[in-house]
Amino acid sequence: MRVVICINTSWNIFNFRSGLIKGLLAKGYQVIAVAPQDEYSDSLVQMGCEFRPVQMHQTGSNPFRDFHLFLDLRRIYADVKPDIIYQYTVKPNIYGSLAARSLGIPVVNNVSGLGTVFLNRGLTSRIAKLLYKLAFQKADLVFFQNKDDKADFLTQIKLPHLRTDLLPGSGIDLQSFQSKSEISNKPFRFLMIARLxxxxxxxxxxLAARNLKREYPEVVFQLLGQLDEKHARGVAKKYLQEFIDDDTIEYLGTSDSVKQLIDESTCVVLPSYREGTPKTLLEAAAMSRPIVTTDVPGCREVVEDGRNGYLCRVMDWRDLARKMQKMIELPPEELMKLGKNGRQYVASKFDEQLIINKYLEVTANILE
Known part of the structure; x- marks a missing residue:
């Protein structure tokens, strides 16, 4: 039996779906990874996958270019002849579904967060929703990462017969993500990990960091993530530089040592406007680090307010600063208690093996 996994980057497949690939291979399935070629493509082959490259632009909605993606995926799927296709991220979900539908191949799509398509109300958003409706009509199953995303999707896109289920992302490898050191607040170190x-x-x-730095000059505020000025909502490098120059933050750029940085932190922060299931928060909780995040879909699924972190209001830097200050003033034993609670919480709900078992069950059912 042949299973295709199609995502917008090989990096994404390797970093978020390696556990699933190993589970499928262990059951005797052949796994074909379909994604743009990058430095992680060879790693997928070394894991035991067959790799098929495809050109895929991450942003933009050029109809001519996207029609070529549909044709490329259809050609690959027709050649590979998979028994089932798993697709992730917007363009594989839409154009991969249309390609698979034209070939009669079963498809399971994964909506990992609604993003700007559902937050906005412009023409591009309306076109995207129309494409979603067309593409998902014949999907065998669609996974959502939280109940809010599922409800909002089905409210805005009327698909009464769509088969859906909830699955909290790719889960977390509890063996890999374990703290090697106790929490230290000398100095207190905040860490935010996100695309900028x-x-x-x-x-x-x-803004919260700048405000707190005046009262707590010894506290360290770190920011890890890639600048993306070409993105319509990207943070300008010039703006970020202002906070670097006045010593508000330490900008770490990108890193392959994320686990080490989490382990060296006191608290992980993510004030996102909306998420599917944020991997960085799962990693932080698994490594027994308390969290400050927003009370929005996706983020609040990982944090029980007051038990393993604090929730703040969305788009409100002052409330974020208040919750971060509350964290600063906790004694070390309370910080450790929050961290321990977080580890227990993600182990009960987000263990990667639970997610892998669900995929294996779905794969067997559809193939039968």
């Missing part, structure tokens, strides 16, 4: 776009709450974090 406004919807992640980067501006709120910067």
């Amino acid at each position: 776009i406004l919807d992640k709450g980067v501006e709120e974090y910067l």
Whole structure:
């Protein structure tokens, strides 16, 4: 039996779906990874996957270019002849579904967050929703990462017969993500990990940090993530530089040592406007680090307010600063208690093996 996994980058497949690939291979399935070629493509082959490259632009909605993506995916799927296709991210979900539908191949799509398509009301948003409706009509199953995303999707896109289920992202590898050191608040170190776009709450974090730095000059505020000025909502490098120059934050750029940075932090912050299931928060909780995040879909699924972190109001840097200050003033034993509670919570709900078992069950049912 042949299973295709199609995502917008090989990096994404390797970093978020390696556990699923290993589970499928262990059951005797052949796994074909379909994604743009990047430095992680060879790693997928070394894992045991067959790799098929496809050109895929991450942003924009050029109809001519996207029609070529549909044709490319249809050609690959027709050649590979998979028994089932798993698709993730917007363009594989839409154009991959249309391609698979034309070939009669079963499809399971994963909506990992509604993003700007559902937050906005412009022409591009309306076109995207129309394409979603057309593409998902014949999907065998669609996974959503939280009940709010599912409800909002089905409210805005009328698909009464769509088969859906909830699955909290890719889960977390509890063996890999374990703290190697106890929490230290000397100095107290906040860490935000996110792509630098406004919807992640980067501006709120910067403003909260600047405000707190006046009262707590010894506290360290770190920011890890890739600048993306080409993105419509990208943070301008010039704006970020202001906070670097006045010593408000330490900008870490990108790193392959995320686990180490989490382990060195006291608290992880993500003031995002909306998420599916934020991987960085799962990693932080698994590594026994308390969290400050927004009370929005996706984020609030990972944090029980007051038990393993604090929830703040969305788009409100002052409330974010209040919750971060509350965290600063906790004694070390309370910080450790929050961290321990977080580890227990994600182990009960987000263990990667639970997610892998669900995929294996769905795969077997559809193939039968």
